[in-house]
Every structure is written in structure tokens, then in C-alpha cells.
Amino acid sequence: MRRMHIHLIITAIGSILAAGLFAVPAQAAPVICGKVDSVGIQGDKYIVQxxxxGADTAQCIDVNQTAPGFTVTQAAHNKPTNGAPASYPSIFAGCHYALCTTGSGLPMRTNASGFGNLRTSVSMSYPSAGIWDAAYDLWFDPTPRTDGQNTGAEIMVWLNKQGSIQPVGSPVGTVSLAGGTWQVWFGNTGWNVISYVRTSATSSLDFAIDTFYADTVSRGYAQRSWYLTSVQAGFEPWVGGTGLAVNAFSYTTSGGGTDTTPPTTPSGLTASGTTSSGTNLSWTAATDSGGSGLAGYDIMRATGTGAFATVGTSTTTSYADSGLTPSTTYRYQVRARDGANNVSQPSGTVSVTTLSGGGGGGCSAVATVQNAWGNGYVVQPVTVTNTGTAAKSGWTVTFTLPAGHTVTGSWNASLTVSGQTVTARNLAHNGTLSPGGSTTFGFQASRPDGNTQVPSGYGCA
Incomplete structure (x- = not known):
């Protein structure tokens, strides 16, 4: 069963690229062996990772910058087939854990005019030995996410497989798409995982991204307001894997061109209704002339004189920020984003100081481990309940991570980590709880392989 990819730490060359300092000239095809090594190719049009x-065994891939693609030249994996695979060596376009390729136009909203023009193709070679699948991985998020874990949907398109392995979840039907018949599987690992397993194996595929996404939406597993963040093709080996190869990969925006024009800057940002734990923002709408359409707004917040950070998004010209600290000064800016992920200049700044006192009501937090595997787990739901007699506006849950554990994604809460202490704060939509009312959030974490500990000491305020 497949879980989220470990946070990629790019190699020395890739780090410079990700920082946007300068482009690296073409070089000889590298062989990369580090667990989280990745390299940009063809002027960063693609990234190979x-x-x-999911393992600590050796794996090396020979990167082909011309095709583009890669070959697994060494793989010593030997994972049980009833658990997660060892790795996902792959090539991608778009944004994945703070690594973004150039010219992809991603993230792109799936109801944008250009989304129907997005196509991808792949040609693969398979060895006769080992246990593995050959699959696309298409990632979707409710926000135009460029880093961190996607929380919307993960579509896997299995071209081929060898051995007694199966996707996450259970089969839910069959469908004819992209020139083949596919068995459809559905599961949830903190986000929806929809897998399309071809009933007759193939070594190549060429399709429009919306071919599979439209089917996923029709089944109720995704929404047209979500964003495509990356298009990936590669392999999930459980046993062996040497000889698996992507001979050629492409991602194109044919027919619609690429929108490179940012929206206009939002104006007239104001704040009103400030309480001890929240405030309401409003502004004048931006406009977009680049063709991909206005997708929404990023809300950026700074505490005191600190740096601005994005704390939420909105598809309207208003936003309710909550979970703030009493008697604290905050500054806000808003920027517009279009369907091709072009962003405007930040708006003017508005400052607010929250009132003294709390939001009222007591609080409890109860956590459930939904799923766990060798080196990770999903905690969902964490149920937050107002145990007091007054309405509560804003809540904070703290808990302790065991040593060596790392939070890799979260949903329905904003998480910050200091040492082993994690602080979860409500989002705008779930901060107000009536007496006896409750809401939930969840998170995913990684841990040393074989470690069975989970977080403890959940406290709520």
C-alpha cells in the first residue's frame, strides 16, 4: 500500500535551482543514489527523484536528460507485499514538496480553461524479476499548494504490475478510459487515493489529465474547485526493481498555451470585527487578463514585525482569520492568484491588535490512529470538543511527538512544531464551537522503520 512520499531534500545543484538563484547549464546524465536525491533536467522542465x-535499502537511478527519463540501475529492496513499497523513483512536472519545475503552469485549478489541454505521455521498460508496479501519480489539492502534503486526491494510474500487490483500499468498479479497461480502487490515507489498474498491461500511455480526473470527480472523490499540483510517472518496487526504466516522459499544455500574466493587485484591504482570537478581512477584487482566470487569493499574516507567511486562501473577497492570541498585534496582506499559479504583488498592509481575554468554553481533544505502517501513520480524527457552557471562538491543541518522528502533512488545522511539541490551531472554518460542539482535524507523520510509538499527551485550550 502506498503512502505519501518523504519530503524531498534536493541535491546541492537542485537546492540552488529551487531557491531560484540561477539556472544550471546542461551536464552529463548523473547517477543518483541518495534516499531523497533529485535533479532538474532540460532547464528544470522536469525533475527526476x-x-x-519506505525503506533503508540501496537504490540508484541513471538519469537520462535527453529522453527524458531514468533507469533503476541498483535496487536491493525486499519489502513485504502486504505493506507499503520501498520507494517511488519517478520523473515529474509541477510542484512537489517545495520543488517546482519551470513552465508547467502548475498548480492549475481543474475548472480553469487550460486544464482540459494538459496532456502527458510515458514509455516504460520492465524487468522480468522483482515485485513492483509502474504507475502515474497525479496529485490534487483544495489549494494552489506548492509545498507540503496534498490533502485532496491522489490519482494513481497503474500501467503494469508484477507480483501479489494491490492499491490502497478496495475495488469500486471498472471503466474504459484512454484506450484501455481499468479496475478502479478507492482508499483514504488522510486524502483520497483513487487507483486505476489496467486490466491488460501496457508499456506506454498518452492521455489528457482530465480523462482520469473527470471520472474521479464523477465518483465523488474529488472536486472541480481543486488544483492539479504535479504529474509524476515512475515505479513502486517492493522487491528488487533493477531494470525498471522510464524511456521517455512528456507533459504538455498543448492547445491553450501557457499563461504568464499575473492578476492585478488586490486593493482596499480592511479588517473588522476583531476579537480576542480572530478578525475579519475584506478587500476589492483583483482582475486577470492572462486567460487562465482568477483562481483566488492568498492571505498572508505576520506577527508583530515578523515576516509574512501564507495562513489561508479564499475564493471570495473576504476571509475570517481565527485561532489568534489575545492582546497581540498582527499584520495582513492579500495577493491574487490565477489558474496558472501566477501571483500578483501583495496588497497594502492592515494591522490589528486582538482583544484581551479568551474565547470562552472549556476544551478536550481525543485522537484516533486511523492507519499505521512500518515508518509512518495517520492520526484521524482528532476530535476537538467545547466542554464549557459558553461558545468558544478559537482552539489550540498541543501534543508530543516521540523522538525521531516528523509531521509530514495535516488537514483541517494549522500545525507548527517546536522540538517534539506540536501545536495545532483551528482554521477559519472550524474555529467557533458552540457548547458541546465539536470539530475534527488530522495529520500524518513519519517515524523510524519498526518504531511503533504514536503521539501522546493531547491537551486543548
């Missing part, structure tokens, strides 16, 4: 996220 080794991505050993």
Missing part, C-alpha cells in the same frame, strides 16, 4: 521513502 530517487525518492526512497
Amino acid at each position: 530517487n525518492n526512497i521513502w
Whole structure:
């Protein structure tokens, strides 16, 4: 069963690229062996990642910058087939854990005019030995996410498989798409995982992204307001894997061109209704002339004189920020984003100081481990309940991570980590709880392989 990819730490060359300092000239095809090594190719049009996220065994890939693609030249994996695979060596376009390729136009909203023009193709070679699948991985998020874990949907398109392995979840039907017949599987690992397993194996595929996404939406597993963030093709090996190869990969925006024009800057930002734990923002709408359409707004917040950070998004010209600290000064800016992920200049700044006192009501937090595997787990739901007699506006849950554990994604809460202490704060939509009312959030974490500990000491305020 497949879980999220480990956070990629790019190699020395890739780090410079990700920082946007300068472009690296073409070089000889590298061989990368580090667990989280990745390299940009063809002027950063694509990124190839080794991505050993589920094991500590050796794996090396020979990167082909011309095709583009890669070959697994060494793989010593031997994972049980009833658990997660060892890795996902792959090539991708778009944004994945703070690594973004150039010219992809991603993230792109799936109801944008250009989304129907997005196509991808792949040609693969398979060895006769080992246990593995050959699959696309298409990632979707409710927000135009460029880093961190996607929380919307993960579509896997299995071209081929060898051995007694199966996707996450259970089969829910069959469908004819992209020139083949596919068995459809559905599961949830903190986000929806929809897998399309071809009933007759193929070594190549060429399709429009919306071919599979439209089917996923029709089944109720995704929404047209979500964003495509990356298009990836590669392999999930459980046993062996040497000889697996992507001979050629492409991602194109044919027919619609690429929108490179940012929206206009939002104006007239104001704040009103400030309480001890929240405030309401409003502004004048931006406009977009680039063709991909206005997708929404990023809300950026700074505490005191600190740096601005994005704390939420909105598809309207208003936003309710909550979970703030009493008697604290905050500054806000808003920027517009279009369907091709072009962003405007930040708006003017508005400052607010929250009132003294709390939001009222007591609080409890109860956590359930939904799923766990060798080196990770999903905690969902964490149920937050107002145990007091007054309405509560804003809540904070703290808990302790065992040593060596790392939070890799979260949903329905904003998480910050200091040492082993994690602080979860409500989002705008779930901060107000009536007496006896409750809401939920969840998170995913990684841990040393074989460690069975989970977080403890959940406290709520």
C-alpha cells in the first residue's frame, strides 16, 4: 500500500535551482543514489527523484536528460507485499514538496480553461524479476499548494504490475478510459487515493489529465474547485526493481498555451470585527487578463514585525482569520492568484491588535490512529470538543511527538512544531464551537522503520 512520499531534500545543484538563484547549464546524465536525491533536467522542465521513502535499502537511478527519463540501475529492496513499497523513483512536472519545475503552469485549478489541454505521455521498460508496479501519480489539492502534503486526491494510474500487490483500499468498479479497461480502487490515507489498474498491461500511455480526473470527480472523490499540483510517472518496487526504466516522459499544455500574466493587485484591504482570537478581512477584487482566470487569493499574516507567511486562501473577497492570541498585534496582506499559479504583488498592509481575554468554553481533544505502517501513520480524527457552557471562538491543541518522528502533512488545522511539541490551531472554518460542539482535524507523520510509538499527551485550550 502506498503512502505519501518523504519530503524531498534536493541535491546541492537542485537546492540552488529551487531557491531560484540561477539556472544550471546542461551536464552529463548523473547517477543518483541518495534516499531523497533529485535533479532538474532540460532547464528544470522536469525533475527526476530517487525518492526512497519506505525503506533503508540501496537504490540508484541513471538519469537520462535527453529522453527524458531514468533507469533503476541498483535496487536491493525486499519489502513485504502486504505493506507499503520501498520507494517511488519517478520523473515529474509541477510542484512537489517545495520543488517546482519551470513552465508547467502548475498548480492549475481543474475548472480553469487550460486544464482540459494538459496532456502527458510515458514509455516504460520492465524487468522480468522483482515485485513492483509502474504507475502515474497525479496529485490534487483544495489549494494552489506548492509545498507540503496534498490533502485532496491522489490519482494513481497503474500501467503494469508484477507480483501479489494491490492499491490502497478496495475495488469500486471498472471503466474504459484512454484506450484501455481499468479496475478502479478507492482508499483514504488522510486524502483520497483513487487507483486505476489496467486490466491488460501496457508499456506506454498518452492521455489528457482530465480523462482520469473527470471520472474521479464523477465518483465523488474529488472536486472541480481543486488544483492539479504535479504529474509524476515512475515505479513502486517492493522487491528488487533493477531494470525498471522510464524511456521517455512528456507533459504538455498543448492547445491553450501557457499563461504568464499575473492578476492585478488586490486593493482596499480592511479588517473588522476583531476579537480576542480572530478578525475579519475584506478587500476589492483583483482582475486577470492572462486567460487562465482568477483562481483566488492568498492571505498572508505576520506577527508583530515578523515576516509574512501564507495562513489561508479564499475564493471570495473576504476571509475570517481565527485561532489568534489575545492582546497581540498582527499584520495582513492579500495577493491574487490565477489558474496558472501566477501571483500578483501583495496588497497594502492592515494591522490589528486582538482583544484581551479568551474565547470562552472549556476544551478536550481525543485522537484516533486511523492507519499505521512500518515508518509512518495517520492520526484521524482528532476530535476537538467545547466542554464549557459558553461558545468558544478559537482552539489550540498541543501534543508530543516521540523522538525521531516528523509531521509530514495535516488537514483541517494549522500545525507548527517546536522540538517534539506540536501545536495545532483551528482554521477559519472550524474555529467557533458552540457548547458541546465539536470539530475534527488530522495529520500524518513519519517515524523510524519498526518504531511503533504514536503521539501522546493531547491537551486543548
